[in-house]
Amino acid sequence: MANFFDRVYQVVARIPRGRVASYGQIAEMLGHPRGARTVGWALHELPQGSRVPWHRVINAAGRISIPEVEEAHEQRIRLEQEGVVFDERGYIDMRRYQWRPPLPRPAEGRRISTPARRASRASR
């Protein structure tokens, strides 16, 4: 079975251009709600030139969380190239850019009943 680091890379690889996720969010998706620091460590360990979009992961406050100045700058540049806007204090608007992965398809046979669906059925 893939170790935690590899699973982190798999999830991060799914973040689309122009969206971001927090370390805690990634950890939560992997079933480790308190494993945020480990996610950060996993990304820290990525080899240079990796295809994993590590720059799309930031902290829960909406800021870049890399201590090394040069790498942090590269992360900001990459995000800005994807259209992500930083405010004057270096914050990203998470409500606007946070990645919300599609929910897994409901099990076969189960149908979700919504008001719109009911209305559509009634008018037919």
Place this chain on the structure above:
DNA sequence: GGGGTGACTTTAT
């Protein structure tokens, strides 16, 4: 297998 190590998060001030 115990302990050190963080690209974190939450809470309190």
Place this chain on the structure above:
DNA sequence: CATAAAGCCACCC
């Protein structure tokens, strides 16, 4: 908002 402190946890000797 900006710290600070405490809790956290997979990995690597």
